[in-house]
Amino acid sequence: MPKIRFIEHDGTEHVVDAPDGSSAMLAAVNNGVPGIDGDCGGICACATCHVYVDPAWIDITGRRGEQEESMITFSPILEPNSRLCCQIAMREELDGLVLHLPVGQH
Ligand code: FES
Numbered sequence: 001m002p003k004i005r006f007i008e009h010d011g012t013e014h015v016v017d018a019p020d021g022s023s024a025m026l027a028a029v030n031n032g033v034p035g036i037d038g039d040c041g042g043i044c045a046c047a048t049c050h051v052y053v054d055p056a057w058i059d060i061t062g063r064r065g066e067q068e069e070s071m072i073t074f075s076p077i078l079e080p081n082s083r084l085c086c087q088i089a090m091r092e093e094l095d096g097l098v099l100h101l102p103v104g105q106h
Helices: 024-030 055-061 066-072
Strands: 003-007 013-017 050-053 082-084 097-100
Touching: 003 024, 013 024, 050 055, 055 097, 066 082
Parallel strands: 003 097
Antiparallel strands: 003 013, 050 082, 050 097
C-alpha cells in the first residue's frame, strides 16, 4: 500500500498509509494529520486540504486541474506547487509521496 509523508511547517512528520484509489486527503483525515480538514468530503469545494507537493514529486502527481485552480487561485498562500490533496488519487507510483503543510494550517 502506498505511503505518504506529510510534513508540517515545523518539520513534524506524519507517515500514513494511503490505499490505492483513495485520495491523499482521505489518508490524512483518516490518520489525524493536523491541518487537513477535508470539509467538503473531497469534492474540490472547500480548499481545507491545501498542501505543497514536494518538488521531487510534481511530475508524478501532476498539476492542478481546472476546478482545483478556481478553488485556490485567490488563496494568499498559493504557491506554484500548491494542490488540493483531495484531488490527488493514490496509486502505487505515488508510494513515498512527500506533501508539505502550509504555515498556519495545523
Ligand atoms: Fe474540500 Fe479538498 S476536501 S477541496
